[in-house]
Amino acid sequence: GAGVSQSPSNKVTEKGKDVELRCDPISGHTALYWYRQSLGQGLEFLIYFQGNSAPDKSGLPSDRFSAERTGGSVSTLTIQRTQQEDSAVYLCASSLRTGGVNTEAFFGQGTRLTVV
Amino acid sequence: AQSVTQLDSHVSVSEGTPVLLRCNYSSSYSPSLFWYVQHPNKGLQLLLKYTSAATLVKGINGFEAEFKKSETSFHLTKPSAHMSDAAEYFCVVTFTGGGNKLTFGTGTQLKVEL
Numbered sequence: 001g002a003g004v005s006q007s008p009s010n011k012v013t014e015k016g017k018d019v020e021l022r023c024d025p026i027s028g029h030t031a032l033y034w035y036r037q038s039l040g041q042g043l044e045f046l047i048y049f050q051g052n053s054a055p056d057k058s059g060l061p062s063d064r065f066s067a068e069r070t071g072g073s074v075s076t077l078t079i080q081r082t083q084q085e086d087s088a089v090y091l092c093a094s095s096l097r098t099g100g101v102n103t104e105a106f107f108g109q110g111t112r113l114t115v116v
Numbered sequence: 117a118q119s120v121t122q123l124d125s126h127v128s129v130s131e132g133t134p135v136l137l138r139c140n141y142s143s144s145y146s147p148s149l150f151w152y153v154q155h156p157n158k159g160l161q162l163l164l165k166y167t168s169a170a171t172l173v174k175g176i177n178g179f180e181a182e183f184k185k186s187e188t189s190f191h192l193t194k195p196s197a198h199m200s201d202a203a204e205y206f207c208v209v210t211f212t213g214g215g216n217k218l219t220f221g222t223g224t225q226l227k228v229e230l
Contacts, residue, residue, distance in 0.1 A: 105218055
């Protein structure tokens with residue numbers, strides 16, 4: 001596609017429910033990132049996929065959070081048993097790897113998650 | 117390990133005066149550095165990037181940044197601020213070798229006053 005696409009754009013869920021957030025990266029981009037941005041805060045790294053390598057999960061805040069990337073393209077971020085502190089904008093980005101270096105990342109518009 | 121520090125969480129300037137947003141990085145390898153801008157309720161947009169070519173990098177909207185290896189800095193400047201520049205700015209580092217993960221600074225909120 002023309003850009004990184006995220007769905008849904010907004011999600012309101014009840015505390016304790018599971019949610020799935022989807023990211024469609026730019027075609028051909030081997031790197032995919034998930035970040036979250038809480039109100040008035042910077043970007044918090046969650047997870048990073050690079051090609052067929054094992055993902056860097058070092059930013060996932062708890063075992064309630066998981067992500068997968070199927071076929072090296074679409075990624076899904078799953079949050080189980082959501083808590084109010086999970087409320088944030090979840091951003092996905094993708095980038096192209098050239099000569100062993102990731103070029104600039106292109107960001108989606110984000111999914112605004114509200115846990116009530 | 118790599119890290120990036122944005123020294124000012126908030127910067128306020130008058131319209132028409134110069135802008136300086138500071139960024140220092142730490143990396144064991146050759147870094148690639150980026151500045152992104154985020155306007156209120158908008159997505160992140162790339163302003164400019166440094167990837168080991170010219171050390172003075174020009175970006176969109178009149179912004180530029182200079183890579184100074186000896187100072188491990190990549191400060192963002194603009195000669196004359198415009199009201200439309202009011203936004204949050206993020207300095208980002210990645211590097212060849214290792215994970216290539218993007219590491220974001222905590223952001224600088226730029227306010228432009230009349």
